[in-house]
Amino acid sequence: MSANEPRKLLGQSRAVGSRAMVYQVADGLELEVNEQYDVVHKRVLFDDVMLVTIHREIGMTYLLTTGFVTAFFFGFAFLFLVIDINAWMLAATFAVLGLPTAIMMLMRWFTGVIVVTVFGRRSKAAIHFTRRKDRAREVYGSICAAVRNAQRRAAASEPE
Amino acid sequence: MTITTGAIVTSYRGPHCPRCDVPLTSDWIRTGVITCPYCGRAFEATAFEPPQRKPPAPMEVTAVGPEGANACANHLRNAATASCQRCGLFICALCDMNIGTGSFCPSCFERVRAEGTLPAARRYRDFATIARSSALAGLFFSFMFLGLPFGAVAVYYGLKARTQRKSEGRSTAGVTAVALLGFFEILAGVAAIAFIIYAIGQAS
Numbered sequence: 001m002s003a004n005e006p007r008k009l010l011g012q013s014r015a016v017g018s019r020a021m022v023y024q025v026a027d028g029l030e031l032e033v034n035e036q037y038d039v040v041h042k043r044v045l046f047d048d049v050m051l052v053t054i055h056r057e058i059g060m061t062y063l064l065t066t067g068f069v070t071a072f073f074f075g076f077a078f079l080f081l082v083i084d085i086n087a088w089m090l091a092a093t094f095a096v097l098g099l100p101t102a103i104m105m106l107m108r109w110f111t112g113v114i115v116v117t118v119f120g121r122r123s124k125a126a127i128h129f130t131r132r133k134d135r136a137r138e139v140y141g142s143i144c145a146a147v148r149n150a151q152r153r154a155a156a157s158e159p160e
Numbered sequence: 161m162t163i164t165t166g167a168i169v170t171s172y173r174g175p176h177c178p179r180c181d182v183p184l185t186s187d188w189i190r191t192g193v194i195t196c197p198y199c200g201r202a203f204e205a206t207a208f209e210p211p212q213r214k215p216p217a218p219m220e221v222t223a224v225g226p227e228g229a230n231a232c233a234n235h236l237r238n239a240a241t242a243s244c245q246r247c248g249l250f251i252c253a254l255c256d257m258n259i260g261t262g263s264f265c266p267s268c269f270e271r272v273r274a275e276g277t278l279p280a281a282r283r284y285r286d287f288a289t290i291a292r293s294s295a296l297a298g299l300f301f302s303f304m305f306l307g308l309p310f311g312a313v314a315v316y317y318g319l320k321a322r323t324q325r326k327s328e329g330r331s332t333a334g335v336t337a338v339a340l341l342g343f344f345e346i347l348a349g350v351a352a353i354a355f356i357i358y359a360i361g362q363a364s
Contacts, residue, residue, distance in 0.1 A: 049209055051208070
């Protein structure tokens with residue numbers, strides 16, 4: 001792995017406590033995984049790839065987290081209104097605080113996230129696309145093409 | 161090899177359902193729309209048949225001595241093709257653990273990998289994340305006067321992250337902003353403490 005090797009950012013995947021940036025390099029995909037405060041580099045080599053998949057998912061962890069925060073703020077807003085109808089200002093403040101997570105939850109619920117997963121013999125890489133769904137299809141196609149080319153080259157160079 | 165799937169570190173055992181993580185058997189690894197036999201949900205897939213890598217064929221030692229080849233330390237019948245750059249042991253093509261960072265014998269390779277000194281398997285601290293977390297914590301806890309220590313940590317790691325980003329040739333704008341935020345948290349913390357001391361002085 002050379003520090004000056006050209007690489008192209010394809011996307012990233014996030015989970016609780018970790019984030020992975022996925023780059024395309026000449027011979028495969030390079031993952032820069034942030035595990036808490038540590039960074040680890042991993043690779044999925046194109047001539048090792050067995051399966052590339054694409055699917056749409058909602059992400060239950062994300063939905064539950066945003067749902068919980070929304071319920072917390074909206075619940076308090078409702079509680080204040082039930083206790084005293086004149087406390088509508090306080091209730092409105094809490095409702096406004098819960099609004100961003102409510103919008104995030106509804107957006108995720110309706111639009112979902114497209115996941116492109118690359119399975120190699122020894123490692124795998126996943127890329128999540130939350131906004132640019134057409135880009136997911138484009139990346140899926142480009143990875144498949146790169147894998148096909150790399151494996152064709154590897155098969156041709158392998159002595160009989 | 162252990163790999164990270166989201167936050168969970170698991171042992172990777174080949175292709176699995178991207179939805180439920182159950183390993184797929186070879187008859188399920190195919191091109192088209194696949195419905196997972198376990199969770200029943202569908203995903204689109206393109207299957208490949210990666211060419212099998214043949215292990216390098218080692219040369220046999222035919223003659224020893226000044227004219228002949230040196231024998232591998234682990235396989236006496238094989239001719240050495242390299243020497244371990246850590247311990248100097250003669251190694252054959254089978255033993256040569258070269259991943260683009262020089263030749264190592266298997267035991268030295270394991271050792272440098274465990275030590276984290278192998279460039280290709282390096283693990284390093286991400287100072288930018290520490291600086292960001294500290295700055296955020298400083299913002300949240302500034303009402304408890306904790307903006308001061310968190311701000312100091314954010315500035316310290318923000319500056320370290322700046323050096324790290326520069327050496328990687330990446331933009332330093334984000335980490336500079338975090339360091340500045342940490343600096344303002346320190347100022348706010350000092351101002352808050354000064355105000356309290358002043359208020360106590362006035363009251364007494």
